[in-house]
Amino acid sequence: MSTKAQQRRDFLKLTAAGVSASSLSSLINSTDASTITTPQQHHPAKAKSVILLYMSGGVSHVDSFDPKPLLTERHGQPMPGKIERTQFDAVGNILGSYWKSAKYGESGMELANLFPKICERADDLAVVRSMTANFSEHAQGNFFMHTGFPFLGYPSAGAWVAHGLGSENQSLPAYVVLRTNKAGIPHGGVSIFGNGFLPAAAGGSIFNISERNAVANITPAMAKQEQRKALDLIRSLDRGFADRTAAEQAIMDSVRNAETAFEMQQAVPELTDISDESQATLDLYGVEAANPDTAQYAKQCLMARRLVERGVRFVELSCSSVGIGAGGGANPWDQHGDIERGHGAMAEQVDGPIAALLQDLKQRDLLDSTLVVFTGEFGRTPFAQGNGRDHNPYGFSLWLAGGGIRGGVTYGATDEFGYRVTENLATVYDLWATVLHQLGIDHERLTYRFSGRDMRLTDVHGNVWHDIIA
Amino acid sequence: MKYLLSILLAFAVAATSARSAMPEQTEFFEKKIRPVLSQHCYSCHNSLEKQAGGLALDYRDALLAGGDSGDVIVPGKPQESILIWALRHEQGYEMPSNAPQLDAQVIRDFERWIEQGASDPRRTKPTAEQLREQLPWEQVRQQRLQWWAFQPLQQPSIPAVNDEAWASHPIDRFVHSRMQQAGLMPQPPAAPEVLVRRVHQVLTGLPPAPQTVAQFTANPTPEAYSEIVDNLLASKAFGERWAGHWMDWYRYAESHGSEGDPRIPYAQQYRDYLIRALNDDVPYDQLLREHLAGDLLQNPRINPTLQINESAIGPAHLRMVPHGFGVTDAYGEQIAFTDNQIDVISKAMLGVTVSCARCHDHKFDPISQQDFYRFYGVLVSCRPASVLVDSPEKLDTNKAAMRSLKQQIRQRFAEHWLTKVSDLRGWLENYQPSVATDRSVTHPLGTWALLRDVAPEDYKKRIAQLVAETEERQAANARAIANAEFYVDLRDPQSASAWKSRGNGTASVVSRAGAFALQGTGETAIRGVYPRGIFTHLLSDKHAATFSSRDFVVRGKATFVRVAGQDAQLRAPVRNYPLIQGLHPADVLQKEQLSWVPTQRKWKYWQGDKVHYELCTDQDKLPRPGNKERSWFGITEILAGDQPPQPAGAPLVSLIPDPLTITNRESLAAAYVDTLQRAVEAWRDETINDAESEFLDAFLQAGFLANRIDQLPTELQQSLAQYRELENAIPNPTRAPGVLDADSVDQPLLVRGDPKQEAEPVPRQFLEIFHNRRYADERSGRLELANDMVSEANTLKTRVLINRLWAYVFGRGIVASTDNLGRLGQKPTHPELLDHLALDFEHNGWSMKHALRQMVTSRTFQSSSQTSAEAREKDEQNLYLSHFTPRRLDADAIYDSIVSLQENQSRAVYLPVIRNQLNPFLSVFNAPIPTTTVSLQTPTNVPAQSLTMMNGDLVDQAARHWSSRIANNDQLSTPDAKITAMFQQAYARSPQADELEALLAYRKADPADQLQIEKLAAEQSQVEQQRERLGQDLAALLVPIEQRLQQEVDLRNAAAAEQGAPPIDLQPIARWDFETDVRDSIGSMHGRLEGDARIEDGTLVLAGGCLLTAPLTQTLQAKTMEVLLELDDLDQQGGGAFTVQSLDGNVFDSIVFAEALPRKWLFGSNNFFRTVPLDGAKEDAAVKRPVHIVMTHAADGTVQAFRDGKPYAASYRKSDLLSYQAGKAQIAFGLRHGTQPTPRRMLTGRIHQARLYDRALTSDEVAALAAGSQRETVTRKMLLTALTPAQRQTVAAHEAHLEQLQQTLATIQQQRRELQNQPRLQNDGYYGVAHALLNSKEFIYVH
Helix, strand or coil, X not given: CCHHHHHHHHHHHHCCCCCHHXXXXXXXXXXXXXXXXXXXXXXXXXXXXXXXXXXXXXXXHHHCCCCCHHHHHCCCCCCCCCCCCCCCCCCCCECCCCCCEEEECCCCEEEECCCHHHHCCHHHEEEEEEECCCCCCHHHHHHHHHHCCCCCCCCCHHHHHHHHHCCCCCCCCCEEEEECCCCCCCCCCHHHHXXXXXXXXXXXXXXXXXXXXXXXXXXXXXXXXXXXXXHHHHHHHHHHHHHHCCCHHHHHHHHHHHHHHHHHHHHHHHHHCCCCCCHHHHHHHCXXXXXXXXXXXXXXXXXXXXXXXXXXCEEEECCCCCCCCCCCCCCCCCCCCCHHHHHHHHHHHHHHHHHHHHHHHHHCCCHHHEEEEEECCCEEEEEEECCEEEEECCCEEEEEECCCECCCEEECEECCCCCCXXXXXXXXXXXXXXXXXXXXXXCCCCEEEECCEEEECCCCCCCCCHHHEC | CHHHHHHHHHHHHHHHHHCCCCHHHHHHHHHHHXXXXXXXXXXXXXXXXXXXXXXXXXXXXXXXXXXXXXXXCCCCCHHHCHHHHHHHCCCCCCCCCCCCCCCHHHHHHHHHHHHCCCCCCCCCCCCHHHHHHCCCHHHHHHHHCCCHHHCCXXXXXXXXXXXXXXXXXXXXXXXXXXXXXXXXXXXXXXXXHHHHXXXXXXXXXXXXXXXXXXXXXXXXXXXXXXXXXXXXXXXXXXXXXXXXXXXXXXXXXXXXXXXXXXXXXXXXXXXXXXXXXXXXCCCHHHHHHHHHHHHHCCCCCEECCCCEEHHHHHHXXXXXXXXXXXXXXXXXXXXXXXXXXXXXXXXXXXXXXXXXXXXXXXXXXXXXXXXXXXXXXXXXXXXXXXXXXXXXXHHCCCHHHHHHHHHHHHHHHHHHHHCCXXXXXXXXXXXXXXXXXXXXXXCCCHHHHHHCCCCHHHHHHHHHHHHHHHHHHHHHHHHHHHHCCEEEECCCHHHXXXXXXXXXXXXXXCECCXXXXXXXXXXXXXXXXXXXXXXXXXXXXXXXXEEECCCEECCCCEEEEEEEEEEEEEECCECCCCCCECCECEEEEEEEEEEEEEECCCCCCCCCCEECCEEECHHHCCCCCCCCCCCEEEEEEEEEECCCCCCCCCCHHHHCCCHHHCCCHHHHHHHHHHHHHHHHHHHHHCCCCHHHHHHHHHHHHXXXXXXXXXXXXXXXXXXXXXXXXXXXXCCCCCEEEEEEECCCCCEEEEHHHCCCCEEEEECCCCCCCCCCCCCCCCCCCHHHHHHHHCCCCCCCHHHHHHHHHHHHHHCCCCCCCCCCCCCCCCCCCXXXXXXXXXXXXXXXXXXXXXXXXXXXXXXXXXXXXXXXXXXXXXXXXXCCCCCCCCEECCHHHHHHHHHCCCCCCCCHXXXXXXXXXXXXXXXXXXXXXXXXXXXXXXXXEXXXXXXXXXXXXXXXXXXXXXXXXXHCCCCCCCHHHHHHHHHHHHHCCCCCHHHHHHHHHHHHCCHHHHHHHHHHHHHHHHHHHHHHHHHHHHHHHHXXXXXXXXXXXXXXXXXXXXXXCCCXXXXXXXXXXXXXXXXXXXXXXXXXXXXXXXXXXXXXXXXCCEEEECCCCCCECCEEEEEEEEECCCCCCCEEEEEEEECCCCCEEEEEECCCCCCCEEEEEHHHCCCCCCCCCCCCCCCCCCEEEEEEECCCCEEXXXXXXXXXXXXXXXXXXXXXXXXXXXXXXXXXCCCCCCCCCECCXXXXXXXXXXXXXXXXXXXXXXXXXXXXXXXXXXXXXXXXXXXXXXXXXXXXXXXXXXXXXXXXXXXXXXXXXXXXXXHCCHHHHHHHHHHCHHHHEEC
């Protein structure tokens, strides 16, 4: 007997005479959270979960995953060719990278060593070097990268995944966004993680793991046994109410949700309590690292693994600001100035923890079923803005790992300056088409009818990157 | 199988192509098949652009070649043709994709066609041209027009019914007859208390007052009900409720979202306008007109009380678009926000999605891509602006009187000045040029300043030079203008008329030379005398103005504007983008005299894009208005090019006919007198020119022409006083968000929506299906659009509204998809009823209150919310309304119902709607995100809602207020009465007996917390007894042995005493020897090892770990901490050796190594707040041998440290003594403070012994301790060694048991503490009842 039927029977048993309550009325107004647990898969899935390492503010691809020797060679010279409109209209000369490039792994992937530990895992990565975005401003870029549209009101990729696949864990939401007190919400606000027009259950739940109250209202307002007593009383009132109206199913669902909420009060603290992790694991991630930013990102990475283990579908991580360049809480990677120090400090924050996450997932046999995506909303220009770099949406890099993606490969290319895409132009629609594909979903068939249109995460675009799929 | 199929197919194809198609088969194809293929399939399956699934269907060979899934047709065998499967949505195929299934007849046609051999005359691959012409739009549109919503409204006949209760109301007759057709029986009417709550929630979103419920249940007549309905419709709460719905249709927001989330100035005006309009029952067609063109209406709706032009607020919703931040692609941004306006207008007013047609013709509805750009043109012919919404009378306050008074003032000033002109000679002699400009060639006084000291023989030469310089300037100015990319002279009324002026200032006409402004305050009278130009403040600088140009294409290096003003803003926005940021600069004007100002600092960046120039007064600024009531600007010219012009100014030499007649200082002064006299006369006669005005103004500003009020003739003073009185009475204008009509623009169609592919401009007009005629060229077309929108030809407008009202009343629309009446929406369940109601609405003054009254007074509305098994089976979704469908309240109503239990709480409709910080309570209950039209919130059911209700602040606070009010209400004397009253308030009914009983029991259960505490107390004493018994058992075993050992020790102590040093016993309260374990050998403060700490060789080894003890058993104030320890290395920093701390680790005193100073000991406490760095000797020995460290803390707060028995640094006292409470504090070793090993707080080394004393030892005592004179005592190790193995086992078991009891005890104590901290205990239990009532579903349901 399915859980739902079981619960239903239990409820009927609870209902007074069972006569009026035997109503088989439809889900009158309810779009019950648990009704979407049946995955809408269109083909066998390679991955079960996604971890999005979101680098808000924009990582410089020419200093990391798309090194360009010509920049060093021509350092200080004017940038040739047509230059697109830039956000700050402060186009300087070509800026050589502060980071050395070398070949990494068996694949011999050429990378600049901004992220030395991630570089060591080059053979796990599929680096897409031909990403483009349509917006060179943070908020629109963040919305675009998450939802395929530049404004609020559209579901985030995580919400689409949650809607399409549901959660495997009834006590935890399917889409979780991790943050800490120091890691802010990207420009555009929390709607970046929103469900848009999809049912609310699909929206990202933000867990602030610095707080005892990781989830809004998760801390019980009363002692557990008191709450139990209250819930029992409420249930008896609800039962009576359900008897008197034709909304029994909806009310029953509501009662069940209250029970789920009750469970969540337990499940969330259990999730965020990492005292059962071994010291070796804590050390691997760097949870106790001397650098507090690294320590907090390490904790997020560890938490991401714990969430994936518990069947959460989509986990998104947030970076802390190091307060260098123009990077603030909402856009920590935004080094318009002082990129050497700023990107250096940001990389120190995430490099070890991310490498550890990949290693840990692998050693626990979770990497095959977990697709890790590393991206910002755009890259940075090859030319200088003071001693930093401006936004560059015309060509930048992201990488994927695990979840049935080939390792040690690159896809697409930018010109010799890393400015514009020259090969295999890639878009955010392609990214999500590929992610959905790995999850067993055909992006053209994951639709939701909203005021007269069948909406899609990939709008009317999107091509799966078959070249990087194992 | 597939292989076999393709062989079969090969034969079939051969057979088909062998036969030539019969003419009638060709005709069948042309009539039945080709139109369907071209309308539904070609766009995704054609041989030129797109072959979804690798398939093209636009000519025979491609069709037969099939696609990725293989062959799509098997001629002769429809059952085996994938094409048929797809049309039937079988075998996992589904075509057309994401669209409704084609008509059954069409599918039968295809089957027949394939069965008969799939004759296909399309022999050649079509050209692009042919493909486009396959099915002309006209034809597609005609077909799509057949959809019900595009049919004219028709007055249906009202069905007759046999049930009398259902016969009186037209709604009931339609509903009843449909119900009968479906074989359903209506439910009886709802109970009066259910009905009264229902109608309150529907009409006002609030629960009824208990008195209303009581009155109605006592007298539930139709008349009483009708009176309730009337009262609700007349209440303020009605407008608040329905404005909330309306705001969802127009995605009301107070900020634009995106980075920075800039506010939309004056946005709340729109909300308040809606509340007033709905309460006043303004006809819906009027509101629609106002929403599109309220600011342009001939006869606007004036609110006499507020003196507001209500109509002008209507278009505010056009401004509630999301905007990107500092956009680099301004055209893309314009397309995005205009698209949003079109999306909202078309969905909210028409219930169709015109913005679907931005890139191509609508896929399902008769809306072409042209239609999108028709709307687009109308909307981009307007610009975002703050608009003045006061009544014309208010805006024109005192204008006429001031204007005529000003004439008089001018005359009087001129007369007065003329009497004084001759004084100029003397004034000039004393004149000291103040600033560089006064000495410049161009300044009126420059000639005097430059020539006054020139020798007479040089005059001629210098005058000639000045004349030449002036002429050269004029020529340069002319050259700059001639070379400009463009130049506009706003002194020319013709040029100025192309600009748009708004507001109540004087910017609407070019003022003549000599126009002047009077000061509204201050000591001087005239602010300035101006040349020709546009000036806003000629009557008052309290007047508001916005002045904007037509569009220009950015060319040249820079742009300049000749302006003056105060607190005004000058901008050149790109593509109407209203925000300000680096790429979109603005200038604030703060200069009294006209000058050329370089503006739009990003001019070069925007080369080739469209901009306009815009000036506005302070409170009209976008995006951030100022708060200055007085603000003005003036402008004469604009120019784009490389160079700003060099104004020639008004030098004397240019104002006199023959400058060379000036030959010396005297004739120079005379020329000044003459010229000024002529200027004043010309000013008086209003014949003055620009240069003379400037000349005259210079003497006014320089102080020669009398301007101080107190120095003016009395009658002039009187006139000025009168003027000021009038001026000061001008009210500050009321503003609202809006748009201003600019040049009319026909927007080029964008091929595939791509801004880089502009096609022909599309003339502005309404949807072609309703009104296919273009709008006049000179206006934006908003007014025409407004009229077309409410015209009879529009078949959607009232159906959309009535359907929405129905949905809010009954929970489901007659058309369930309330924002889409098009092909992708649902069909109406009661089409005739919908038309009937729509027409009834139009015939009754488009009154929304009338329409709602019709609905809520129907018998249909009053049905019970219960249902029968039969009805459920026949009509699962209750489409036929045999009962009232219960539903969850929407977010606003839940919020309002909760806060209605508190006093003075404002409703959800008044909460700010800030896009990046949407209200979390409303969001969790599905309040829409303000991006697009949403008319029926989809209620979801998620745990976050339960968490919000169970644990959230809103419910908690309401429950608190409500329960205390109930508890303190003496009129409700018994718990029964109180709970009954609460029930009535929350659910509008009295509790049933079992409910009351349950709640009473629950409330009683509260002292139950008390009972629980007592129960816990009993458990605690039981455990304590057990502990005692165990302790006695242990004592029985150990005491004799210990006594024996003690005797031995005593003997040894005595022996030691004989040898000299008298042994002392300083009576520590705790002692840790770490010989074999972590126990306290005196008390019960046993330790717990954390991390990598361990006991080894009789010491506590600290290697990154620490030891935490059980809580103190006595409160500790004065104290001594003593420790004997070794360190692993001397360069470690900040580790704590011995710490007394609160259990959470936040408050502590500690023996710390090298925190403030390297290698030095420190008495550490939180944040050095109570700590002084100890400047003792650097530690050098602790790595080689154990050192003895003691810190004492005296009762007065004095701290003294000792190392190896000697004082270490000076003692100090910084703050009072802290008290560490019994049960709430503990000892930590190896950790400075905290609850677990924490980096940078750990000491590495080993501790041999530690002792804690409850007083400050003296220095002698400490010296004795260090000398080893501590009296020997029996240690645990000695005791354990003395036991037999069996005894040791018993002791271990007992101790383990004791440990367990200790833990149980701790848990019980914790529970007791928690219970005692429950807030509800202070609430006499009604808090819990309130909280439960709010959490029960009945509270958030209407049924």
